[in-house]
Amino acid sequence: MIVVRRPEEADTYLDAGAMRCPSCQGRVARWGYGRVRTVRSLGTATVTVRPQRVRCRDCGATHILLPTALQARRADTTEVIGNALAHKAKGMGFRRIAERMDRPESTVRRWLRRATDEHVQWMCHQGNQRLIQIASEVFSAIRYAGNLLLHTLCILSAAAVEDRRRFGFTDPPWDLIGIYTQGRLLSPPHRG
Ligand SMILES: [Zn+2]
Structure with a gap:
């Protein structure tokens, strides 16, 4: 892929x-x-x-x-899955997210389980690399506040904002985040 x-x-x-x-x-x-x-x-x-x-x-x-608007082997767009992760990062459980986003609870629970620490750390690394490359001063200004997923989404969003601002990319932010994370906001099942 x-x-x-x-x-x-x-x-x-x-x-x-x-x-x-x-x-x-x-x-x-x-x-x-x-x-x-x-x-x-x-x-x-x-x-x-x-x-x-x-x-x-x-x-x-x-x-x-x-x-990049699509996710590997997923029936929902990058934006949809990204929004679910953003809700989780703010402390919402799968039932509330499912209700809010009009998706089956089983689907949302499956997504959240695929947002493993290991995978989120990998996404964070991808976001860090891009942000350091294009806006190191923005990277330096972001402090870790104890929530890995929230921090990761913050880094990825900042990179997307800077990419749009500096290079005039018109892609929606989630599409850019899909590039940084290579179409995988969630870890593939076979990688545990
Ligand atoms: Zn080849």
Whole structure:
């Protein structure tokens, strides 16, 4: 899987031969499309996409180009899952979050369980790297207040705000956070 900001951007990279295989760093070429996916956006809205697929010319592996608004193997958008994590960071339990966001309790509980300490630390590291790179003074001004998830979301949001402000990116903040975290606000099940 390769996370892309937008399909148009993926085309530009592909045409320039600039997209690399995540397995071996070889050059990739277009290789049809993945299956059509309909995912849930905030509230009852849905988004339907048919992600492009690429194949590596060196190792032969195929990879799906995942738009950053989407999450790997999840039926809800980055924004939806991000909002659920933000509620958790403020102390809400899965039942209240499910009610607030109009999602089944079992779904929300599954999400929150995938926000493991190990994974949140990894996300924090991703956010730190980006924020230090573009706005080290902002990074230095953020103090850790004892809540890892809240701190991590604060770092990731600050990076998105600075990216938009400094570079004029028009992507919604959650889409940028999806890039920093490589389409994984939640840890994949097989990684524990
Ligand atoms: Zn390869």
